[in-house]
Amino acid sequence: MIKKFFKSRGVRKFLRSKMAIASLGVISVYALVALVVFAGAISLDDVTNRVGVERMPGFLQQPSRELRLQAVDLRLKAMESVARRGADSTPEEQRRMLNELSLFERQVPDEMLFDEYSTLVVSARQAYDNTGDAQLEVEDLADELVAISEELHEMKSEGASAEDISALKDEQKQMQVELASIMPELDSLIDIVEAKMLQIQPIPKGMSGTIYKLRLSLGTDAKGASIAMKGLYSVKIAFQIGLIVSLISVFLGSFLGAAAAFYGGWVDNAVMWLVSTLSSIPYLVLMAVLIVAFRGTIFDDAQKPGLALVPVYTAFCLTFWIGTCRVVRGEVMKIKELEYVQAATSIGFGKSYILIKHIIPNTLHIMFINFSLGFIGAIKSEVILSFLGLGVKGQPSWGIMIAHAKDDVSSFFFWEVLTATLFMFGLVLAFNIVSDALQDAFDPKHV
Amino acid sequence: MTDTKTTTRQEPILKIRNLTTRFRTDRGIVTAIDDVSFDVYPGETLGIVGESGCGKTVTSKSIMRLLPEHITIIDEKSSMEFEGINLATTSNGQMRKVRGNRIAMIFQEPMTSLNPVFTVGWQIDEALKYHTKLSRSQRRERSIEMLRLVEIPNPEQRINEYPHQLSGGMRQRVMIAMALCCEPDVLIADEPTTALDVTIQAQILDLMNGLKEKLDTAIILITHDLGVVAQVCDRVQVMYAGRVIESASVYDLFHTPRHPYTKALLESIPKAAKTRVKSARLPAIEGIVPSLWELPKGCRFQDRCSIATDHCIELEPDLITDENNRSVRCHTPITVNNAPVRENA
Ligand SMILES: Nc1ncnc2c1ncn2[C@@H]1O[C@H](COP(=O)(O)OP(=O)(O)O)[C@@H](O)[C@H]1O
Ligand SMILES: [Mg+2]
Numbered sequence: 001m002i003k004k005f006f007k008s009r010g011v012r013k014f015l016r017s018k019m020a021i022a023s024l025g026v027i028s029v030y031a032l033v034a035l036v037v038f039a040g041a042i043s044l045d046d047v048t049n050r051v052g053v054e055r056m057p058g059f060l061q062q063p064s065r066e067l068r069l070q071a072v073d074l075r076l077k078a079m080e081s082v083a084r085r086g087a088d089s090t091p092e093e094q095r096r097m098l099n100e101l102s103l104f105e106r107q108v109p110d111e112m113l114f115d116e117y118s119t120l121v122v123s124a125r126q127a128y129d130n131t132g133d134a135q136l137e138v139e140d141l142a143d144e145l146v147a148i149s150e151e152l153h154e155m156k157s158e159g160a161s162a163e164d165i166s167a168l169k170d171e172q173k174q175m176q177v178e179l180a181s182i183m184p185e186l187d188s189l190i191d192i193v194e195a196k197m198l199q200i201q202p203i204p205k206g207m208s209g210t211i212y213k214l215r216l217s218l219g220t221d222a223k224g225a226s227i228a229m230k231g232l233y234s235v236k237i238a239f240q241i242g243l244i245v246s247l248i249s250v251f252l253g254s255f256l257g258a259a260a261a262f263y264g265g266w267v268d269n270a271v272m273w274l275v276s277t278l279s280s281i282p283y284l285v286l287m288a289v290l291i292v293a294f295r296g297t298i299f300d301d302a303q304k305p306g307l308a309l310v311p312v313y314t315a316f317c318l319t320f321w322i323g324t325c326r327v328v329r330g331e332v333m334k335i336k337e338l339e340y341v342q343a344a345t346s347i348g349f350g351k352s353y354i355l356i357k358h359i360i361p362n363t364l365h366i367m368f369i370n371f372s373l374g375f376i377g378a379i380k381s382e383v384i385l386s387f388l389g390l391g392v393k394g395q396p397s398w399g400i401m402i403a404h405a406k407d408d409v410s411s412f413f414f415w416e417v418l419t420a421t422l423f424m425f426g427l428v429l430a431f432n433i434v435s436d437a438l439q440d441a442f443d444p445k446h447v
Numbered sequence: 448m449t450d451t452k453t454t455t456r457q458e459p460i461l462k463i464r465n466l467t468t469r470f471r472t473d474r475g476i477v478t479a480i481d482d483v484s485f486d487v488y489p490g491e492t493l494g495i496v497g498e499s500g501c502g503k504t505v506t507s508k509s510i511m512r513l514l515p516e517h518i519t520i521i522d523e524k525s526s527m528e529f530e531g532i533n534l535a536t537t538s539n540g541q542m543r544k545v546r547g548n549r550i551a552m553i554f555q556e557p558m559t560s561l562n563p564v565f566t567v568g569w570q571i572d573e574a575l576k577y578h579t580k581l582s583r584s585q586r587r588e589r590s591i592e593m594l595r596l597v598e599i600p601n602p603e604q605r606i607n608e609y610p611h612q613l614s615g616g617m618r619q620r621v622m623i624a625m626a627l628c629c630e631p632d633v634l635i636a637d638e639p640t641t642a643l644d645v646t647i648q649a650q651i652l653d654l655m656n657g658l659k660e661k662l663d664t665a666i667i668l669i670t671h672d673l674g675v676v677a678q679v680c681d682r683v684q685v686m687y688a689g690r691v692i693e694s695a696s697v698y699d700l701f702h703t704p705r706h707p708y709t710k711a712l713l714e715s716i717p718k719a720a721k722t723r724v725k726s727a728r729l730p731a732i733e734g735i736v737p738s739l740w741e742l743p744k745g746c747r748f749q750d751r752c753s754i755a756t757d758h759c760i761e762l763e764p765d766l767i768t769d770e771n772n773r774s775v776r777c778h779t780p781i782t783v784n785n786a787p788v789r790e791n792a
Contacts, residue, residue: 265517339560342513343622347547347574357573361564 010365013441020437023430030427033232034239044305047233047396050224051103051215055413058219058227065138065186069131072193076125079200083118105212106201117200124196131193134186141179148172219415221401222408230396231419237397238379238427241309245316246374250367252317253324258363260325261332262355271329275322283319283381287390290315302394312391316378324370328363335359365442372435376428383424398424459486460632460665461510461529461550467522468502468509476520477739479505480689484766487633492659492666494680494697496673496712498736502689503669507635510534510667511552512542529633548578551626555638557618561610567594568606571625578629593624596661597654616647623654627662635667640675652679673716677701684774685709688736688747691766695773705773705780708732708748746778754779 014020036042053071057063063071082101086094091114098108098117108117152168203209218228260271290311294300299310335341336359344354379398385391386399398420405416466483469476480502487493495503508514510527512534527534529550532541546552554560562570571590575581581589587606594602597620610618619639626634636655640648656679659666668680676683677697684694685706693706704710711732734751743749745760752759758778768774 339554339556340562342508343552343554343560343625344562345513345546346511346552347625348543348545348577349547349573350543358562362562364564 010442014437017437017440019433023433023437026426026430027434030235030430031239033235037233037236038240042229042233042236044233044395046104046215046226046229048223048225049104050220051226051229052220052224054220054222054224055408055415056216056220056224057413058415058419059217061219065190068190068194069128069135072128072190072197075197076121076128079121080125083121086114087118101201103201103212104215105204105208107204108201112200120196120200124193124200127189127193127196131186131189134182134189137182138179138186141175141182145172145175145179148175218419219413221404221416227401227416227419230401230416231398231423234396234398234401234420234423235427237309237392237395238382238424241312241316241382242375242378244313245320245378246371248313248317249320249374250324250371253321253370254328254360254363254367256321257325257328258332258355258360261329262336262351262359271325275325278318279322281319283315284385284388284390286318287311287315287385291390300393305392305394308393312382312385315385316381320374320377323373324367327366327370331363331366332359335362365438369435369438369442372431372438376431376435379424379428379431383420457489460489461487461527463487463510464526464528465522466506466509466525466527466535468505468514468525469520469522470514471518471520474740478689479739480509480686483686483689483691485684485691485694487665487667489632489665490659490663491681492656492668492679494676494683495667495669495686496671496676496683497686499671500736501686503671503686504637505689506686507552507637507667507669510635511546511550513552547574547626547631548629549631550633550635551629551631552635552637553619553622553626553639555641557615557622557642560622561618563610566607566609567613567621571606571621571628574625574628589628590624593628594621596627596658597621597624598650599624615643616651619643619647619651620654623651623658627658627664630662631664633665633667635669637669638671639668641670641672648675649678655679673701673712685712688742689739690747690776691774692748692776693774699771699773703781703783705775705783706748706777707752707754707781710781711751746776 053067053074056067056071078101082097086097089097094114098112098114101108148168148171152165152172155165155168203212214228215226216228218226218231221227221230256271256274260268291300294311298304299307301308341354341358344358349357382391382397383399383402386397387403389403391397391399401416401420405413405420408414409417463486464484466480467478468480469478483502483506485493495506497503505514509519509521509525521535525535529545532545534542534545537545561567565573568587568590571593572586575586575589579586590606591602594605599605599617599620605613605617610621613621623639639655640651643651652675655666655668658664666679668675670676680697682694682696683700684691685700685708686692687708693700693704693709695705700709701713704713711730714730715732732751737743737747737750743760745758745763746752746755747763749755749759756779762778764776764778766774766776
């Protein structure tokens, strides 16, 4: 049957579509990521622990001077605290403290002695203090520039003489030049501090260095955790929800739909009653009800993120099977009148056997399409639910990322939203193309 | 031809009496076939002919109980006796044992009568698995043997092919192989050749003729084509608007039709060119079959009958069987004045 499936006209037609093949490739990459995450390559610690200062921009954007200084200052304070507390401790204690300072792959080297470390911290602090004058000067100049431009504005609106205005403008220009000359100076001073920090906690060479750079590649979120890792980790959540929901709902939908169409009578009435009842409840409402229902049980515990997804699965499965059920029911209505079904009856097979062995295999293509559609639906709905705070708990997901980043966006920090959106966009687009191609290839109207 | 057989005939294997099938529809209950009675004897071929819509398929599906259960009513007075059980009233479980094993059926549309997702071999094997206790390899052997019997070239290879890889004629052969693989006593063939082109049609009919002799299966051959009947049937019964209107041996029916409808039907088949003036048009039967919803009070053929009388409009004739074992449902049947001398077959 499988062999026949791959030989069939529909599959050949599907494989002829280049877009569909490319999309299948994209989906497999996502699936691979999901598998790798599932195997434990990215742990919850990776996505919650700090990897740097908050809201660090990703690879395209240079961090601002303020952010660099702030980042350095933050690290220095932590380092100084360790230097102070560790001064009188045993070497083991000292080592433990140094290790606690680590930013994932970036650690104080094993061979570095504590004294050496303390000296380096002191000199780094000095280098930081050296930036102080330049910092102050930049700040003053910036303040003055602001004041001047305000004054200029005022003078213009009051109609002051042209000479006064041009004098002020000259002054402004001069200050700008001055500021421009101090800036590189400040930058090079910051570079020095950063170099010292790198000496204390170097970025390792090779693989782990690359991983560290990957962590920072898409910036950090409002808690200083890696956005890239969150985005990747969420691929797993998306697949988990997508697969579980679409598998269960396609199975349920096609089985109930086929049974309803095939047996007719009260089976059909019962299934259609369920369909119309459930389809009149939006899954958001259902979700809210389920959350209340599950409150206080093990399914409502952010400490057990896996179990906390059960209400989400339930709500999606309860609503998603309906679409499949309707389509399969229609198809089986058609198939059951075909002669091969009558022929099977005339050979003597029982009804249930015919349904399972002869009819359901003929709805396989519908299941494929619905699986794909269900997958997309589940991913998109997860985002909406999580954004509303009803979905995923205790672990990141694209919806959670977008929800958390909504304040950042107003201050023009877009990395988290962008990452979540693009990751989701890629997967959903690929699945959309695949399901379109499936539909084209298997829909008898298109042959 | 068959008459000699008729007199020395054994007991009928299938005895249909007063079969009346009604459907529940949106417009109410409609009687699709009314009071149909006939016998099928072992090893003979019974033809059922009639225009489309006259109830041939409903008759055959009633026997097999293939009609949709919740809309079909088989009248209580109907009985279909097969080996001591009444197919009209027997349990579904009993019916499943009869189907395929004892009475098999093949259908009109070869394009859809095989399941597209399974190989030909799988489908024959499935039937064998259900009805026999043969082992896997024995079943495979038997499947190949059956395909060979229905004259499919290279059965060892064909067995692994899917229906879409076969032509219409091939599929019909496979259907026949599937139907016959459990050696049923009765094979119902509902227009088995209608969807095929003429040469293939002749091959399939030849095949069925040959198989009947080899396997000694009784065949009920349903068709709207009297040519087909002449080729393969022993006896024939003509149906019109849900009623049997005439039944006779093929020889008698073709030589001395007694019902005006049968006569008109026979006149409308093309004959060999020399017996007919060139360019003469075939006489078609005027008028249309009455709708099952508006059946006339009297004879159902009255509107199209050239010799209908007031009596025909008032009262529906009964099916009268004469001493020669011919039945006709007509008040004024065409008389057999110079009864043809029967050559012995
Ligand atoms: N499921 C059904 N519901 C209602 N009427 C039906 C149904 N099946 C067949 N009929 C009616 O029964 C009559 C006989 O049909 P059928 O036996 O299929 O004709 P044919 O002789 O061409 O095989 C037709 O008039 C048809 O309309
Ligand atoms: Mg028919």
